[in-house]
Amino acid sequence: xxxxxxxxxxxxxxxxxxxxxxxxxxxxxxxxxxxxxxxxxxxxxxxxxxxxxxxxxxxxxxxxxxxxxxxxxxxxxxxxxx
Amino acid sequence: xxxxxxxxxxxxxxxxxxxxxxxxxxxxxxxxxxxxxxxxxxxxxxxxxxxxxxxxxxxxxxxxxxxxxxxxxxxxxxxxxx
DNA sequence: TGGGATTTGTTCGTATGTATC
DNA sequence: TGATACATACGAACAAATCCC
Numbered sequence: 001x002x003x004x005x006x007x008x009x010x011x012x013x014x015x016x017x018x019x020x021x022x023x024x025x026x027x028x029x030x031x032x033x034x035x036x037x038x039x040x041x042x043x044x045x046x047x048x049x050x051x052x053x054x055x056x057x058x059x060x061x062x063x064x065x066x067x068x069x070x071x072x073x074x075x076x077x078x079x080x081x082x
Numbered sequence: 083x084x085x086x087x088x089x090x091x092x093x094x095x096x097x098x099x100x101x102x103x104x105x106x107x108x109x110x111x112x113x114x115x116x117x118x119x120x121x122x123x124x125x126x127x128x129x130x131x132x133x134x135x136x137x138x139x140x141x142x143x144x145x146x147x148x149x150x151x152x153x154x155x156x157x158x159x160x161x162x163x164x
Numbered sequence: 165t166g167g168g169a170t171t172t173g174t175t176c177g178t179a180t181g182t183a184t185c
Numbered sequence: 186t187g188a189t190a191c192a193t194a195c196g197a198a199c200a201a202a203t204c205c206c
Contacts, residue, residue, distance in 0.1 A: 010193060036171060047195040052172090068172045069202030092189060118175065129191045134176090150176045151198030166206100173201070178194100185189080 003044050011046055012053035019054065023063055023074050030076040034064060085126050093128055094135035101136065105145055105156050112158040116146060 003014045022028045035043070040051045055072055058064040065079045066072040073079075085096045104110045117125070122133045137154055140146040147161045148154040155161075 005194090012193080038171075049196085050194060053193085055172095066172070067202085069170080069204080071171065071203095087190090094189080120174080131192085132190060135189085137176095148176070149198095151174085151200090153175060168206085169204085171201100171203075173199100175197100175199075177196075177198100179196105181191105181193080183189100183191080185187100 003046065010053075012050045013057065015040070015044065015046070015051065015054035016057035019058060020061070020063060023058075028074050030074050032074050034058075034072040034074065036071055085128065094132045095139065097122070097126065097128070097133065097136035098139035101140060102143070102145060105140075110156050112156050114156050116140075116154040116156065118153055 001018060003011050003018075005011060007014065009017075019028070019034065028034065034055075037048055037051045037055075040046070040054075041048055055064065055066060058072075059066060062080065063075055064072050065075055083100060085093050085100075087093060089096065091099075101110070101116065110116065116137075119130055119133045119137075122128070122136075123130055137146065137148060140154075141148060144162065145157055146154050147157055
């Protein structure tokens with residue numbers, strides 16, 4: 001699995017889609033920690049800025065929650081307020 | 083206070099003028115921090131590029147100084163070298 | 165109590181591409 | 186052609202929260 005800079009789809013959206021699929025398929029279960037920013041940077045050879053934009057997307061979609069100093073986690077029922 | 087895209091005056095110059103007035107009237111005193119790029123982006127619904135162009139104008143006029151990782155500040159006497 | 169490592173939060177610096185006027 | 190404006194992407198610095206020893 002890799003990301004392309006030669007795509008019409010921005011890299012940060014490609015990464016968001018990739019993580020979204022892991023969540024949808026249960027590879028990342030509710031409450032599970034998502035990879036840290038630095039690990040995603042290293043794994044895909046992208047900048048922190050791009051990683052964070054991808055996380056922004058997932059948070060807006062309600063799929064992830066982030067805690068400063070800890071990390072990001074797949075949303076659980078208690079994280080949802082709807 | 084808002085900015086218009088339907089003006090002969092570019093948005094970045096409108097923003098520069100708006101901040102210049104705040105400085106002139108003392109709303110923003112010497113040494114005071116100016117709003118961050120992201121807050122100005124959000125407040126006026128404009129891009130970072132446009133915000134930065136406005137700050138360029140203020141710096142050229144000697145009204146503001148900018149420090150990476152910190153922010154921009156209204157010029158004080160010690161900031162001036164003339 | 166303290167210090168270091170890890171992680172996220174926020175800020176500015178720079179470059180490139182695209183679209184519009 | 187050039188100025189304006191937005192989006193994307195990578196860097197760099199500083200700040201704050203967490204965790205562990």
